[in-house]
Structures are given as C-alpha cells and as structure tokens.
Amino acid sequence: MNLKNNIIFEKTNLSKYGSFENITFNLIDNIMYSDFSFKTRLENEENIMTQETFQNLFESIKLTGLLNPVYLLEKSKDNYVIISGWRRLLALRELYKIENRKIFYQKAIILRNDTPLEVLENISIDENTKRKDLSLLELSYKFNRLSSVKGITIEECLKKFNIGKSQFHAIKKAIDFHPIIKETMLESVGPIKADLLNKILEKLLLLHPQKEAYSLLNAYSKKTREDLKNTLKSLDNTLNQKTNFFEIKKNNNITILKIRENLTDEDHFKIEVFFKDLLKK
Incomplete structure (x- = not known):
C-alpha cells in the first residue's frame, strides 16, 4: 500500500517520512516497550493487560485481525518506538506468543528517525483522540x-x-482537579463544566462538612454551565460575607475593631482577656 493512497498521509505529507510495512513476530519483538517518549496513557502496562477491555481487544485481533494500522518510529536499525497503538501492540505481543508465524499485511506505519518531532506528536495525539482511546x-x-x-x-x-x-x-x-471530580465527573460532564465544578467544590468544602459538600456537588453536576457560573458567584459572595465579619481601622494612635456578630458576654470576656494579654496591660 502506498502512503499517498492514505487520506491521512495526503493531508500531512507523511509519505516522505515512512512507509507501510507488514507486522511480523520479528517486528513486534524489536519494539522498545520501555521507551515512553510518546506514551499518552497514564496506566502502566500491567494494569492495561488485566483489564477486560484489553482481553476483548486481544480476542478481536485474534479472530478478525488488525483493523487500523499502528505507528512506529525506527529509532535505529531494527529498534522501534511506539508512536500510536500501545494497546494494540501489547495485544499483538501476547498473540505472537502463541501464533508467531502470523502476518498482518501493511498494518505498521514505520517512520524514519529523521521525522520531525512535531509530526510525531501530532500523530500521537490525533490518532488517539480520533479513535477515542484517550x-x-x-x-x-x-x-x-x-x-x-x-x-x-x-x-x-x-x-x-x-x-x-x-x-x-x-x-x-x-x-x-479534586479526586472526586477526576474519578466520577470529568468524562461525563466534559472539561469546561468539570473546571467549574472543581471551583465550586473548593468553596463548598470551606462552607460545609465534606459529606454535605459532596452531596451538594452531585446536585450541582446536573446543572447547566450558566447555572454553575451563577452558583460560583453566589458562593463567592457567601464566603466574602463570612470572611468579612470584622473590620479593623487605624487612625493615628487609635485602632478601632468592628465585629459584625451578635456576641455573648462570654465572648466579650474572651476578647477582653485576649487584648489585655496582647497589649500587656
């Protein structure tokens, strides 16, 4: 298969940097799996391979073959770095342990070592986001x-x-973001709404016990972005009122303390003791 026949390569002019090659046992065996230069996943290899989705991928490749090509950079002769297709290549490595003569024709895109870094990074992001792997x-x-x-x-x-x-x-x-945002909301609500919810949670945790703050957050997660912006403003105002419950004014040798709270006699006594100790009088 000529690279020029592939629409992706026509747009990015990749044909001058590499070619389509067959995937064989030798190719898989010469990949440097410990080189994470272009790795986009946060998971480690062991975690990936124990997931049910990985087992499904392995079975799919075993039964129906490899549908989409993987991208490799030829770091040196017969040494390759993965640009895109980590999970598929891990599945292929496992497959070749039991079927080492299998050939996947024209399913590896091998790019030369002089391929610009910008091109490689583009492939790494573009391929994964389009395939929704990230x-x-x-x-x-x-x-x-x-x-x-x-x-x-x-x-x-x-x-x-x-x-x-x-x-x-x-x-x-x-x-x-706060762990509860990252783990339970980010993927479902999207990054911009998650950013608003994260800011709201910071305010809620200053105003409420943790359990109550989480409960309120869950309710807010169902609101629109515009509603969340208004909620954030409201929480800011509430916090400002709580943090501005007293005021100190200085005028030459006179300092005036204003406390905007209905204090008890006991509170008055504690304040008097505090200032006597502060001023040593």
Whole structure:
C-alpha cells in the first residue's frame, strides 16, 4: 500500500517520512516497550493487560485481525518506538506468543528517525483522540507534558489540536482537579463544566462538612454551565460575607475593631482577656 493512497498521509505529507510495512513476530519483538517518549496513557502496562477491555481487544485481533494500522518510529536499525497503538501492540505481543508465524499485511506505519518531532506528536495525539482511546485525564497529562517538557506554547497547542483556548486550559488543569471530580465527573460532564465544578467544590468544602459538600456537588453536576457560573458567584459572595465579619481601622494612635456578630458576654470576656494579654496591660 502506498502512503499517498492514505487520506491521512495526503493531508500531512507523511509519505516522505515512512512507509507501510507488514507486522511480523520479528517486528513486534524489536519494539522498545520501555521507551515512553510518546506514551499518552497514564496506566502502566500491567494494569492495561488485566483489564477486560484489553482481553476483548486481544480476542478481536485474534479472530478478525488488525483493523487500523499502528505507528512506529525506527529509532535505529531494527529498534522501534511506539508512536500510536500501545494497546494494540501489547495485544499483538501476547498473540505472537502463541501464533508467531502470523502476518498482518501493511498494518505498521514505520517512520524514519529523521521525522520531525512535531509530526510525531501530532500523530500521537490525533490518532488517539480520533479513535477515542484517550480519556480527558490522559489528554491533560499529554498537554502538560507538551508545555513543560517539549516547550510548546499555548498558541501552538491550540493550532495543533484544533481546540478552543477555554477547552485547552480546562483540559490542561484537569490533572489537578479534586479526586472526586477526576474519578466520577470529568468524562461525563466534559472539561469546561468539570473546571467549574472543581471551583465550586473548593468553596463548598470551606462552607460545609465534606459529606454535605459532596452531596451538594452531585446536585450541582446536573446543572447547566450558566447555572454553575451563577452558583460560583453566589458562593463567592457567601464566603466574602463570612470572611468579612470584622473590620479593623487605624487612625493615628487609635485602632478601632468592628465585629459584625451578635456576641455573648462570654465572648466579650474572651476578647477582653485576649487584648489585655496582647497589649500587656
């Protein structure tokens, strides 16, 4: 199969960097599985291989073959790094343990070592997002890695992955969201709404016991983004009122303390003791 016949390669001009090759036992055996240069998943290999979805993938490849090609970078002669297709290649490695003569024709796209890094990163993200293999949390990990390790600017990321600025920032922040947001809400509500819920949860935990805050959060997760923005403003106002319950004014040698609370006689006594101790009088 000629690379020029593939629509992806026509758009990205990849034909000048590599070619389609057969997948064989020798190719699978020469992949450097410990090289994570382009790995997008947060899971380790052992966790992936014990998942039911991985077992289903293994059975699917065994019975019907490999439907989509994998991308490899030829690091040196007969040494390959995975660009895209980690799970499929792990499944193939397991398959070749029992069927080492099997051939998957024209299912490996081998790119030369001089392929630009930008091209390789594009493939790594583009292939996984289009196939929906990446979770939002994994995308967050990838975006942070691109920004810190690869030195790619925000503008370059927006252009490269064709996403809006607010969506990019929300996805990038997702890796630092509260665990309950990451684990139970992020994938279902999306990154922008999850970002709002994360900010709301921070306020709720300052105002309520943890269990109550979580319960309120669950109710808020069903609201629209506009409703959540209004909720956030309301919580900010509530917190401002609670944190501004006293005021201190200074005028030359006079300091005035105003407390906006209905205090008991006991409270008054404690304040008097505190200030006497503070002023040593």
